[in-house]
Amino acid sequence: MTALDWEEVKRLAADFQRAQLSSTSQTLSERNCIEIINKLIELNLLDVIFTTDGKEYITPQYLVKEIKDELYVNGGRINLVELSHTLNVDLSHVSAKAAEVERSTPGCVIIMGQLIDQNYTTHIAQEVNDRLKSHGKITVADLTRTYDLPSDFLQSVVEKNLGKLIDAKQDKSDNRVFYTSAFVEKNKAEMRGVLTAITRPTQVANILQACDIQERDFYFAFESLTEEKQISGVLTAKQGGNSIFIPYVYTKQQNEWVDNFYKQNHYLEYDGLIRLGISEPVMFVRRHFPNVGLIELTTCAVGPHLINLLENSVEETLLTGSYLDTMMMLPSVLTTEDIAKLVELVLKRCKNKSAGNVQILCETVLVTEKFIQELMKPFHEKGIIQQKAEEVVASGQYMQILVERKLNKGGGGRDDHHEDTKAERREERRRKAATGKGGGGTQGRETKTKSVKKKHFEKKGGGRGDHEDSEGRLELFTVDEVEAELGKQLAEETEDLVKELAEQVTPLLNRVAAEEAARVFERSAATGAEARRKHHSQLQEFVDMKLIEIRLCEKGLKHFPSNGELQAKLGTHLVKSVGGDVANALFGFIGREMCSRSVDWEATSIEARAKVLTEISPDQGREHLTKLHKVLTSQAPTVDEFMATVEQAFAVADLIVKKPDKKKEK
Template sequence: MTAVEWDEVKRLAADFQRAQLSSTVQRLSERNCVEIITKLLDLKLLDVVFTTDGKEYVTPQQLSREIRDELYVHGGRINLVELAKLLNVDLSQISARAAEIERTDSSCSVILGQLIDKNYINHIAEEINEKLQQQGQVTIGDLTRHYDLPSDFLQSQFIIEKQLGKTIHGKQDKSDPQIFFTEAYVARNLASVRGALTAALKPIPISTLLGQFEFLVQTIVDKLMEMKQVPGVVTGKQQGGSNMYIPAIYSKSQNDWVNNFYKQNGYLEYDALTRLGISDAQTFASVEEAITTGSMVDIMPLLPSLFEPEDAEEILSDVLKNVKNKFPSHNVHVFCNSMLLTDQFLQKLSEPFSAVIQKKAEEIVSSGAYLLAQAENKLQNNKTTVEQEETNTKVDRREERRKKATGGKGGGGTQGRETKTKSTKKKYQRGKTTAGDSDEDVPSGGGKTAKSAANKLEVIQIEEIKDMLSVNKQFQDEDLIELIPEVANYLYPSLNKSGLAAAQVIFESTMASTVQNRRKTHSELQDKLNTMIMNVRLFEKGLKHFNDKELQQQLVKYLLKSLCSEITNEIFGYVAQENMIQIEQNKEMTPEVRVKVMNEAPNECKEPLLKLHKSLNSNSLDEFLTCVESALGPGVCDMILRKADKKKERTTILAHRQALLEQLAGADDPALVLHLTSLILFQAATQTMLHASGRFVSNILTYLHSHLTAEVFNSLQKYHDMVLKLLTMSSDDEKRPGLVRELREGMSAIKEIASNFKKVTSTEKTQQSAE
């Protein structure tokens, strides 16, 4: 190897060693980073928010921290649009994070697209308090314009009303909740208004004061009137702005002029009164006008402003003395001290209640409340009668003893009579009252109790009368609202009495209809029960064809459980209805329900019903029929149990066969078809009816073996075996569809046997067997 080549080898070895000792640095391109982040986002392993230029990402948590930082920097209030520009994030993302901050942090709120924290709210409260102390009053309107925030947010949610009495030292105006003031401000205005009202010599509209003092005038005026610091009164309606302050000196001058003029001249002219300032002088004749027109009048606005309601009542009572002489046939009533209402007006108020009372009367009758009240009233009257009889008995005994005592030991003589009289008097003076007084008190007390029991039922309540009067156009004026309770209390007795009278008419009509329906129901139920009992007797004849006593007993149990139980339930249901025992009519009557009916039934019904109830478990149809006859008899159901009728029995047997054939024609279930066929064949062979369930089909076919041809019997037996196999086969058995198809194919033949069967005599059967 030449020197040149060797140098090349050394150089390569050095490069190789340098390469081995050097560390590898791997760097990802921007595109690779974008792809990785995109993949992580697709796999939902990373949650980031894009900036508006799409070059940067930020996590939601970091975005929330940055929003809070900006909120702090801006003093606790920042617009979300401005926040989106500062953070270079879409507005929707900023809004979502702001909403999340508001949800998780109770000290932050989003108001009109602005994020506001508690520190800013406290700062606003302090500023409002400073402004309030400087100006004396602030309004929500001014604060809304100044802070650019909603009025409800400033007033009620977070700031003023919440901080009132704490950070903000002031009070809220009761007449205008959007005005807040200090006590010093009220004192200054109160002094100014008091001076203006005290110096007034003629009526001043309150609206004029509003123009002078701007705020709190009505509150100040009400306070001054309450404290009686101004000589005058306020009349008119505050809401309409028509209220006026009338100085006492003005009212006095009017009264003095009117009285002096009337004394000197003996008359008054309406024109003169109008010039004096009394523009409604003619309305002072409103009492007579209200009586003649059958309306109402409130005399309080017609009287001088210094008069109180008690004064109005006294004046009205004096006026009515003269009016009653002038209008003797007109009745009037005074409510609320100053309001006069005529009978005609009250009658008009009562007219809208007619339909309501009629409807409520129907409701209390249909609900049974009226009947219950009548029963309680009758019970109370009976109790009172018993108490009176006991009292009268005691009185008679006392009278006897008194007469004997008066007669003396020997039956005569003045000395003996005087002695007994003295001792008797001392004896009776030891009680609280004399015997005569006690006797007089007892009957009156009983009468009151009975009357109160009769008046317990309310057709209409006072609150309902108030509600209806409040929507009456006659009471839409706010000044008449206080009249509603008194009128309602006055109308209540007559309206309730009318309702009770209407309820009595409805009840009597309902009872007449009920009696007619009960008679019809009684007759229908009697026929139904007689038919069912006749069926039981016919079914009993049918089951006696079986020689097996155990089988007969099973058929008897089934008959008692089914048809006999239905008869029992009909009887118990009728007793419950007649004696108003509450049971659920639409549900099956269980033994527990029957026991309830027995317990609540009258005493004369309990024993027959109990025996009938127990006979269902006696396994004896004779005992059941005996108990049925007793339960249907007098004192319980008052029904007649008819004797057996051969003609009706034959008709019933034919009708039963026809019903079975019709049911068979519409049946498509193999088991039901075989069941109906066996019953029809049994009736055709024995000329008797049989009541049996499907579990007795094999026993019926065994009995019919001697009455059927071999071919018919084999067909029925084969079909019976296939039905049993189907009933014991599971639903997912592979052979089931084929067996079902075979049964349906043979169903028409089985129905044909039932429809065309004729009883085969022993001779015919022998001939068929020989052939």
């Protein structure tokens, strides 16, 4: 718009004003006025704003003036929607002119549809300062709820007025928190008094509840007091209500108790340290005793003094060949695993110092080989081993085992039992050659039995004779028998220890008894061989006489009529009587030599001969003996049938049928 046009507008406005103020004889109607104004607006000669009802016009300058007036009346903050209703002007025109006011007025700003001026922000700063004086601390979140304005705007208002209208400090860890120096000093003084009065570990949550202080304020005051060295204690964590405050006086007493307990007992129990308030006992022990050389176990830490005592006792036990119950000299808090670890450590140290094998019984008792041998002495001195060996040889059980072994060796294949037995013997030799670890126990309470690796004694003697396989199966002693005998020697020991000792001694006794049985058998075999040769010679003479008797009787029978029944009956009687005596003597000899000795083979009969046939094997001549037995048990045996079978039957017993001697028969 040019200057001439603007002058024209002013002139027209003046004319319009004069026209309104002057009274004329002629007036314009409302419609004419509206048309004139519309025409001026179309010609851009007039800039006006319609009200929402369309009945009034206002200029933009007047609208700006009205907005500023309303802003002042409302204390520097007004909502644009409410302002639109108040001025009866469309919201778009109000928003546009409010933006002009924001640009032209310093400190004026539009936020969330609200127009705010500098006076209102100053008022906010003054109110914040008043609240800080009364409460000592304020947060931007509190201001947001109070003023219903964005947190960023309110924080900027507070930050701009810090040190000016607002006498406070901003929290370094959280820039949305502001506090006064008096508030900080008050918290520090309160915390100083409370923490100084505490003499035992206390949770921070309990301190906060007792002092009615916020967690953030507590940690802030604690850090300040710590930097100033006005607190005699530490926190287990820097944040959280589960943190625990531990005063130095308690830590000092705690360390003194630990030192005194260790000096008196030479070990530290982890559970005891936990009850004392130490949350990580293992780390505490490592930190508190860095150069002592403690042995860390599952339940406690053991000092070198106890280890040396145990080592000396073990060395003495190995040298004297006795036994040692380690539980009696170790703390009762140790578990079986702990004792096993200590015993293993001590045995490694003693390995090159003291000779002798050792094994662990009842998980805590160390037993030497010499002590085991001492336990076996009464069995030798009382003749128990000799008696057992003689009984097993006399009963024929030892001979039967040898025969079974010989038969098993003679077989082409090996059954599963033989393979299992061989594997068991190989595993037994491996275990006895190895050195194992011992177990532990608990003192004064019931002990659970666990599988424990043991150091077994090696067998003396490298080779195995033919009789040793049978010895492995020959059990002359039972565990119960050995336990009863050991109970007399160890009357003061527990039943569990005596039982486990019996389990260890029984295999050794069986081995020694089997060796003794082998010697007894060899002696009896030597004397029995001579008796057998004598008996065999007597049997040969007996059967020779009987055969001569049969031949002589046979010749006499030939004088009887051959077509009569008398000759046949006499022949049958001769075979069953004299031939029966020959067969009974033969079967009795075979029964004593080849069959079980539990049967009295002297009382021979038909049933006894049948039993002999069931006892011997086919390769022992059962077929020839069966033929002889059938001839004797038939209805009418003849002398020829008897003589035809007796020669082969004699061969089973290494007997011979001599040819007839004419001179002896005469």
